[in-house]
Amino acid sequence: MASQPLVSHHQALLALMVLAVLAFTPSKTFATVFIVGGDQGWRARVDYAVWAEGKVFRVGDKLVFKYPKCFHNVVKVNEYQFQKCSAPRGVKALATGNDVVELKTVGRNFYICSVGRNCADGCQKLVIDVKPHHGTAGH
Numbered sequence: 435m436a437s438q439p440l441v442s443h444h445q446a447l448l449a450l451m452v453l454a455v456l457a458f459t460p461s462k463t464f465a466t467v468f469i470v471g472g473d474q475g476w477r478a479r480v481d482y483a484v485w486a487e488g489k490v491f492r493v494g495d496k497l498v499f500k501y502p503k504c505f506h507n508v509v510k511v512n513e514y515q516f517q518k519c520s521a522p523r524g525v526k527a528l529a530t531g532n533d534v535v536e537l538k539t540v541g542r543n544f545y546i547c548s549v550g551r552n553c554a555d556g557c558q559k560l561v562i563d564v565k566p567h568h569g570t571a572g573h
């Protein structure tokens with residue numbers, strides 16, 4: 435007799451968990467993966483402002499930087515470092531050649547390549563304006 439309410443309690447919990455999972459599913463469906471530079475990938479002498487133009491980046495979306503390993507890297511920087519093409523000292527660059535970056539902060543996000551003078555001479559730099567997550571788009 436005592437087991438009957440216990441079972442339904444568990445079933446109620448399970449139903450809640452399923453609902454919770456479903457509630458989070460749509461936002462994942464809408465997350466977009468951007469291959470930075472498209473077919474050109476991540477390298478010097480590509481105009482990334484042109485590439486980014488017209489695209490809507492949101493928190494939860496992903497950027498994929500593709501390049502031959504060792505030739506380039508990816509460093510997230512602030513605006514000043516972006517203008518100067520200087521990565522902060524001691525910063526750990528992404529350098530796998532297939533770097534996936536999940537967008538986490540609303541507003542402008544800055545990325546440069548800190549290999550040689552790729553950024554300074556080759557304009558290998560990307561700035562994007564990240565909008566809030568779809569789930570909070572109403573605000």
Ligand SMILES: [Cu+2]
Nearest residue numbers: 506547549552
């Ligand atoms: Cu580079």
